[in-house]
Amino acid sequence: MAKDLGKNHDLLTDLFTQPTSPDEWRDYALSEEQILHFYENGYIHGIPLLNDDQISVLSEQLEEMVDPDHEGNEYFYEYHSNESGNPDNVLFHALGAWRVRPAFHDALWNPAFLMAAYQLLGADFRLFHDQLFSKPAKHGGVVAWHQDYSYWTWTTPMSHLTCWIGLDDVSTENGCMYYVPKSHKWGLLDKKPLAGDMDAIRESLEPSQFADFDNKVPVEMKMGEASFHHPLLMHGSYENHSDRRRRATLINVFADGVVSSRDDDGTNAPGADNYPRVPKGEEMGGQYYPRLFDSERELGEALAEIPTVKSLIQ
Numbered sequence: 609m610a611k612d613l614g615k616n617h618d619l620l621t622d623l624f625t626q627p628t629s630p631d632e633w634r635d636y637a638l639s640e641e642q643i644l645h646f647y648e649n650g651y652i653h654g655i656p657l658l659n660d661d662q663i664s665v666l667s668e669q670l671e672e673m674v675d676p677d678h679e680g681n682e683y684f685y686e687y688h689s690n691e692s693g694n695p696d697n698v699l700f701h702a703l704g705a706w707r708v709r710p711a712f713h714d715a716l717w718n719p720a721f722l723m724a725a726y727q728l729l730g731a732d733f734r735l736f737h738d739q740l741f742s743k744p745a746k747h748g749g750v751v752a753w754h755q756d757y758s759y760w761t762w763t764t765p766m767s768h769l770t771c772w773i774g775l776d777d778v779s780t781e782n783g784c785m786y787y788v789p790k791s792h793k794w795g796l797l798d799k800k801p802l803a804g805d806m807d808a809i810r811e812s813l814e815p816s817q818f819a820d821f822d823n824k825v826p827v828e829m830k831m832g833e834a835s836f837h838h839p840l841l842m843h844g845s846y847e848n849h850s851d852r853r854r855r856a857t858l859i860n861v862f863a864d865g866v867v868s869s870r871d872d873d874g875t876n877a878p879g880a881d882n883y884p885r886v887p888k889g890e891e892m893g894g895q896y897y898p899r900l901f902d903s904e905r906e907l908g909e910a911l912a913e914i915p916t917v918k919s920l921i922q
Contacts, residue, residue, distance in 0.1 A: 610680035614707035617898045621710050623662050624718045630910035636723035640915050646728055646836065647917050650792035651843075653827045653835035657720045657773055662711070663832050667775050669709040670855060674700055674742060683707040685737055685882045690749075691803040697749035697847060699803045700742040704882070705857065707896075712738060716859060721771055721834070722901045723914075728836055729769050730918030731863035734897045736760070736768065737883075739858040743783045748848025751785075751802060753809040756860070757839035758799035762870040762877050763892055767863035768839040775855040777831050783848035785827040785835070788820055791842035806844060861900065866892050 613620065627633045638655070646652045658666070672678050676689050685704040692699045705712035715721070716735055725733060743749065756770050778784040794817055800808040810818060827835050827843075837843060848854050868886035870877045884896035893899075903911055 610683070610708070612683050612707050613710060613713045614683065614704075614896050616713070619714050619717060621665075621714050623665060623711055624714050626717070627719050627906070630907050633719065633723055633906055634910070634914070636720045637914055638724050638727050640920060643727055643915055643917055643920055646838070647921060649789040650841035651787045651789070651827075651835060651837040653833070654829055655720075655724060655834045655836065656832060657718060657771075657834040658832035660832070662715075663775055665711045666715065666857065667855065669711050670705075670740060670742065670775065670857070673702065673705060673708060673740065678708075680708040685878070686880045692749040693803075694749065696747050698744050698747055699749035699751065700740065701803070702740045703737050705740050706735070706738050712857065715773075715857065716900055721859060724836060725769055725771060725859075725861055726901050726903055727914065727916045729767065729861070729863050730916035731767070731865075732899065732901055732903050733769070733861040733863050734866075734893060734899050736763070736860040736862050736892075736897065739860065741856045741858070743848040743854040745782075745851050745853050746849060748783050748854060749803055750783075750806045750847055751845045752800055752804050752806050753842055753844035754800060754802060755797060755840045755842060756837075758796060759802075759879065760839065761796075762868065763862060763866050764869045765866065766839055767866055769836060769861050770839065771834050771836050771859045771861075772827075773834040773857050773859070774829050774831050775857065776853060777829070778854055778856070779828045780826050780846075782850040782852045782854040783845050784829070784854070785843055785845045786824045787827055787835075787837065788824050788842040791817070791820060792838035792840040794840065794842070796840060806846065809842070862892065864899065868892055
């Protein structure tokens with residue numbers, strides 16, 4: 609029987625070398641300009657996170673997991689071979705790969721990701737969950753316009769962050785993401801089906817918000833590059849009709865101190881029952897929500913020298 613890798617919070621491979629000093633951590637730091645762009649627009653993109661060797665191993669393990677009969681499938685929180693339900697528009701989507709394959713487990717402790725996430729959240733943080741997305745060539749489906757936090761209201765306060773990492777070159781041709789800049793200032797909107805009607809969210813928009821979609825930005829990146837976005841930023845991706853597949857892994861985190869607000873009757877709860885339960889009113893933590901970054905331990909006296917969203921907007 610496959611092992612649940614989520615029971616181990618130590619590195620399982622040698623893919624991601626860990627910094628041993630504050631100076632080494634600083635090598636991964638975002639600039640003040642990048643941080644302020646995130647604050648104003650709700651996103652940054654084109655951040656290099658993975659080298660060729662890391663991409664190769666992650667890609668190989670992703671191909672194993674796309675097969676529903678793969679070893680360890682029972683540890684996913686959600687697993688959808690095709691969330692769209694339409695064989696002509698396939699969207700593979702799964703949550704919990706860190707419990708299933710070692711490279712995805714260790715990617716959570718990628719120092720390039722950890723440093724950027726700390727600066728953009730301005731706090732130490734824990735894993736919420738990871739995600740996999742894959743759109744096959746020629747018939748890849750959409751990810752409808754949405755805000756991530758609309759699916760996460762069972763955790764409060766809203767102090768979350770999403771990192772989207774491409775395992776292929778992504779462009780408008782093969783179904784890259786689009787962001788609506790500054791839409792993180794709209795407030796929380798209705799939740800819509802993730803793989804349903806691409807434009808379903810528009811029925812919930814004010815005229816001024818609807819017009820903002822004219823300024824949507826394609827998030828085109830090279831494989832191994834990442835984008836980070838705010839939990840309320842409006843985003844989505846169109847079909848892949850190209851000859852190239854489009855694969856990605858995502859890491860979703862929240863700041864220390866976020867609590868569970870889930871209701872046992874399912875009115876405010878995850879979309880599947882496999883998520884590790886934290887009783888309502890208790891801080892999110894424990895085995896399956898590990899702390900990924902401890903700023904005082906890693907940065908020590910250099911802590912004040914690292915710019916964060918909070919330090920730059922005070």
